[in-house]
Amino acid sequence: MTDRTARPDGSGAVTAGAPGETDWAAAVAAVRALPPDARIQLICHVNPDGDALGSMLGFGLGLRQLGVRRLRATFPGPPEVPEPFRDLPGLDLLVPEEEAYPAPELVVCFDAASESRLGALVDRLETAGCALVLDHHASNTMFGGINLVDPRAAATSVVAEELLTRLGVSLDAAIAECLYVALTTDTGSFRFEATTPAVHELAARLLATGIRPGDISRRVFDTRPFGAVRLFGEALGRARLEPEAAGGRGLVWTYATLDDLARHGQRPYVLEALIDSVRCTAEADVSCVVKQVRPGEWAVSMRSKGAVDVSRVAVALGGGGHRFAAGFTGRGTADEVVAGIRAELDKALIGA
Known part of the structure; x- marks a missing residue:
């Protein structure tokens, strides 16, 4: 069930593609109709970032506040939480993917634009009694039974917070910290174009619970091992600029x-x-990092300053994302992967 009608955003403008009231009502009903002993499985995308983990764990803590007892959270791949997120509340909800409920009454997916981002856990979409998707990627394939997909939202945590509010969950410091980490991650610490007045209003509500933004920012953005600093120096030393x-x-x-x-x-x-x-390179609108995940396979991150819709590039190459931040999985050598990107850039110029 998905009502793809337009509805106003916080500024009063009308934006197409946001969830309609029937979508929100269906999501609320799906949670409230569950019996007390229902199993709920939360899943976020492979290689989870702050928005994926923070939205999932914050939502899970909200469900726990509502009295949900049989609740697990997971993501595909090795059960390793990145260092910046190892102090998040709610980590006790996490289980390895092998321990995910095989046939939950409800599965909720976070920050995944397509089924492929769920890895081996994709079968839960079929075995679950109901599949609910929370996301903010414009390229989302609408793979859930109920889809709360809001491309105007700065982060999936915005969607998660709205659903928690509609479910009657009260923000506490633990939930707020998870959602704040998610929000700051996907807005680049409130520096990206998606940072609207509504984003700051949400941040204010989260901060009002007593969380410490300075501590969170240092942990998430400003702390890395010395080995990583040296690795960054090496990778930046081999960076290539292609002005044409x-x-x-x-x-x-x-x-x-x-x-x-x-x-x-x-x-x-x-x-x-x-x-x-x-991405701070002044002479380039588009920036790209190609990260090897196994021989012949690369995870690719792309950013744009506004002249190129990198989500179009990513979709053309099998991935997805947003206009100014997107990614995909590439195969071959690093040069071959970048050649594929280069071939798509002219077709993705905004206004061309």
Whole structure:
């Protein structure tokens, strides 16, 4: 059930594609209709970032406040939480994917634009009594039975907070910290275009619970191992600038290999922040980091400053995302992966 009608955003403008009242009502009903002993499985996307983990755990803590007893959270792949998020409340909800409920009464998916982002857990969409999707990616394939997908939302945590409010959950410091980490992650600490007045209003409500934004920001954005600092220096040293790419708007890119990670004793998640150091290049609108995940396979992160819709590039190459932040899985060598990106950039120019 999905009502894809337009409804006003916080500024009074009308935006198409946001969830309609029938969607919200269906989601609330799906939760409230569950029997007391119902099993609820929460799933976020592979290689979870702050929005995926924070939205999932914050929502889980809200369900626990409502009295839900049989509740598990997970994500596909190794059960390793990135270091910046290891102090999040609600981590006790996490189980390895092998321990996820095989046939829950309700499965709730967070921050996943497509089924492929659920990995081996995708079968829960079929075995669950009901599948609910919370997301904010415009490229979402609407794979749930109930889809709360709001492309105008700055983060999935915005959608999660709205549903928690409609369910009658009261914000406490634990829920708020999870949602705040999610919100700051996807807004780049409130620096990206998606940072609207409504985003700041939500942040204010979360801060009013007593959470400490300075401590959270230092943990999430400003702390990394010295080995990661050296790895970043090496990767930035091999960065390449292509001023003629993207119709002359410019492309800057770099890569990091499994050997790089091993040499500096680092885990793959440390590379998620590398794109922020690359994207500041003044001569390029588009930035890209190509991260090896196994021989011949790369996780690709792309950013745009406004001239290129990188989600169009990502979708063309099998991925997805937002206009100015997107990604996909590439195969071949790093040069071959970037060649594929380069070939799509001119077609993704905004206004062309």
